[in-house]
Amino acid sequence: MSIPSFNEIIEQNDQTEARAASLDAIAALVGNVYPNKFSRTAASGVEDTITALKHFATVADVESRMAEIKASLGEGERPPADKKDALNEKLKALGTVRIAGRLTTPTRGNFVHLTDGVNKLQVYCNKKGPLALIKNDGSDSVDEENGWALWQLLDHGDLIGAEGYLFVTNTGEVSVHVEKLQFLAKAMLPMPDKMHGIADPELQRRFRYADLIASTLQIEHEGLTTREVFERRAKLVSRLRRFLDDAGFIEVETPMLTPKATGAAAKPFETHHNALDIPLYARVAPELYLKRLVVGGFEKVYELNRNFRNEGLSQRHNPEFTMLEFYIAYMDVNGMMDFAVTMIQDAVAKANNGGLTVKYGDNEIDFGKFERISMLDAIAKYAPGVEVDDNNIITAFDEHVEHHLIQPTFIVDYPKSISPLSKADPSNPNFAERFELFINGMEVANGFSELNDPKEQYERFVDQMSERERGDEEAMILDEDYIRALSYGMPPAAGIGIGIDRLVMLLTNKHSIRDVILFPHMRPEKGSGGVEE
RNA sequence: GGUCCGAUAGCUCAGUCGGUAGAGCAAGUGGCUUUUAACCACUGGGUCGCAGGUUCGAGUCCUGCUCGGAUCACCA
Numbered sequence: 001m002s003i004p005s006f007n008e009i010i011e012q013n014d015q016t017e018a019r020a021a022s023l024d025a026i027a028a029l030v031g032n033v034y035p036n037k038f039s040r041t042a043a044s045g046v047e048d049t050i051t052a053l054k055h056f057a058t059v060a061d062v063e064s065r066m067a068e069i070k071a072s073l074g075e076g077e078r079p080p081a082d083k084k085d086a087l088n089e090k091l092k093a094l095g096t097v098r099i100a101g102r103l104t105t106p107t108r109g110n111f112v113h114l115t116d117g118v119n120k121l122q123v124y125c126n127k128k129g130p131l132a133l134i135k136n137d138g139s140d141s142v143d144e145e146n147g148w149a150l151w152q153l154l155d156h157g158d159l160i161g162a163e164g165y166l167f168v169t170n171t172g173e174v175s176v177h178v179e180k181l182q183f184l185a186k187a188m189l190p191m192p193d194k195m196h197g198i199a200d201p202e203l204q205r206r207f208r209y210a211d212l213i214a215s216t217l218q219i220e221h222e223g224l225t226t227r228e229v230f231e232r233r234a235k236l237v238s239r240l241r242r243f244l245d246d247a248g249f250i251e252v253e254t255p256m257l258t259p260k261a262t263g264a265a266a267k268p269f270e271t272h273h274n275a276l277d278i279p280l281y282a283r284v285a286p287e288l289y290l291k292r293l294v295v296g297g298f299e300k301v302y303e304l305n306r307n308f309r310n311e312g313l314s315q316r317h318n319p320e321f322t323m324l325e326f327y328i329a330y331m332d333v334n335g336m337m338d339f340a341v342t343m344i345q346d347a348v349a350k351a352n353n354g355g356l357t358v359k360y361g362d363n364e365i366d367f368g369k370f371e372r373i374s375m376l377d378a379i380a381k382y383a384p385g386v387e388v389d390d391n392n393i394i395t396a397f398d399e400h401v402e403h404h405l406i407q408p409t410f411i412v413d414y415p416k417s418i419s420p421l422s423k424a425d426p427s428n429p430n431f432a433e434r435f436e437l438f439i440n441g442m443e444v445a446n447g448f449s450e451l452n453d454p455k456e457q458y459e460r461f462v463d464q465m466s467e468r469e470r471g472d473e474e475a476m477i478l479d480e481d482y483i484r485a486l487s488y489g490m491p492p493a494a495g496i497g498i499g500i501d502r503l504v505m506l507l508t509n510k511h512s513i514r515d516v517i518l519f520p521h522m523r524p525e526k527g528s529g530g531v532e533e
Numbered sequence: 534g535g536u537c538c539g540a541u542a543g544c545u546c547a548g549u550c551g552g553u554a555g556a557g558c559a560a561g562u563g564g565c566u567u568u569u570a571a572c573c574a575c576u577g578g579g580u581c582g583c584a585g586g587u588u589c590g591a592g593u594c595c596u597g598c599u600c601g602g603a604u605c606a607c608c609a
Contacts, residue, residue, distance in 0.1 A: 014578055015543045018560055078567095105559095109566035127566070156559080170567045190559060193544045194570065200540095202601050219570045266609075311608050312534095321609075436609095443609055474608085499609065512602095523600080 015190040023186045035136040038161035041098045050116040062087045066172045079172045091166035100161040105194045115216045122175035123162050125151045134182035157187030233504045236351040249300040254289035263287035265474040266309040282308035292485040302326035315512045322500040329491040333433040333449045336494035341370050374413040405438035420460040422448030447496030454486035
């Protein structure tokens with residue numbers, strides 16, 4: 001395989017050539033074009049971001065005062081000079097600020113915005129100066145003459161540092177009057193379209209970095225920006241962790257590479273360990289490891305991490321997906337449903353600005369109430385004429401019921417035959433004490449009263465193994481060590497697995513799982529050497 | 534894997550009945566310089582996804598392929 005040249009990786013065209021020329025000219029002015037640091041000092045007195053500066057009390061106050069003044073003005077009217085001057089006094093008293101960020105689209109002439117990804121702050125440079133540039137030779141020495149020359153060489157998307165004082169413009173926007181400018185890094189590639197961002201979903205996912213840049217440079221957008229989607233995702237995940245930690249759980253990490261892929265009905269990825277010369281499988285579920293820990297005395301235990309399933313890709317399926325799985329000793333399936341509702345409501349509210357209702361496509365989903373209905377009752381309700389027996393119950397459910405379950409609904413009483421790790425319902429031995437949570441027709445969670453009788457568990461595995469021999473590739477594999485663990489005695493316990501990606505889809509009004517995973521699986525790029533032709 | 538839709542300038546997109554390849558943004562040059570996405574003037578920029586076919590002539594019609602999206606099947 002030949003190593004591609006830089007110019008093959010970064011396709012050369014008029015845009016990149018112009019930027020390369022700009023970079024050469026900047027190098028002639030400042031020296032090293034990739035300096036190692038820029039000290040950001042904002043008015044709040046700490047190493048600060050633009051966002052922190054904008055939220056700093058004095059700045060925020062000036063902005064809100066100016067907003068009031070502007071609200072009282074007519075179309076095209078400018079804020080009165082005396083009021084502006086008074087606010088400028090307050091800003092000037094803050095002294096010099098040093099901010100850094102990416103250059104957004106130049107508006108006109110000397111004005112441009114710098115963004116730290118979250119917020120923007122306008123900066124202003126005056127040709128008549130004084131405008132110095134900070135040299136990048138490590139000495140922090142200043143070239144008093146060439147600030148304007150550097151300013152003119154900058155491109156949309158370049159990263160710069162700016163030092164100056166805050167002021168309010170004639171139109172009432174708080175800005176930095178730049179006195180010193182430092183070049184920090186070059187955007188060799190043109191920025192995404194300022195109005196549309198990156199429109200092609202393939203390119204959004206493939207070039208996620210550019211998609212995220214577009215989130216902060218784009219002028220208008222519908223729905224959440226990509227950045228906001230992942231901020232919301234992060235908020236949800238951190239809130240779920242917090243909730244469990246506060247409830248006395250321990251977070252653990254169990255093997256991702258396992259000698260046996262079991263604990264869920266799924267096809268695994270296979271790899272090979274060279275030193276041991278054995279096959280290893282990317283885990284399809286952490287379930288059996290976590291229950292070993294319940295045996296060991298971790299009565300409340302959770303893992304929030306990736307699982308891997310070697311199956312088809314779809315709007316709702318990525319080969320690796322994030323699952324929150326947890327177990328509570330001495331609890332049964334009903335207690336688990338109660339607990340899960342409280343936890344999900346807490347996390348949804350925190351990630352959704354306090355609200356429990358979410359717009360998803362044409363539906364409004366209300367996380368305020370979760371229904372519970374048995375699988376048989378659900379089939380009777382949505383497919384009244386359909387005769388159900390052991391063999392067709394799941395098919396009937398999938399075909400006739402699933403897509404009706406828009407509002408959060410626990411389907412309970414699953415056939416035992418398809419629930420090899422869950423306890424049977426004592427009053428109805430053909431059924432398991434198991435639920436799945438459906439929202440918008442999508443399976444979001446799966447939980448049950450955990451089977452803790454080692455002999456029965458062994459028999460269930462044996463049944464699975466014979467299913468396997470009959471050709472069901474996804475039937476579970478007997479895990480002998482798990483049987484041994486259960487034989488030490490596991491307390492009664494309830495467990496649940498929650499599909500985090502799908503929950504995030506619901507909270508962000510995204511209809512493809514690939515839009516809530518930063519780097520979803522894609523086919524290799526053509527000519528990247530990823531595939532032999 | 535089946536079906537439907539799409540691929541045109543760096544980006545977002547037009548392109549009528551088959552008849553010289555278009556716009557906005559971005560880029561370049563010059564002007565303006567307290568502006569709020571889009572200031573003014575000029576300029577450069579195309580293997581119309583790939584390969585065939587029909588035709589005097591194909592971005593446009595036909596066939597195959599590649600890649601993507603939607604949807605069905607399968608799955609969580």
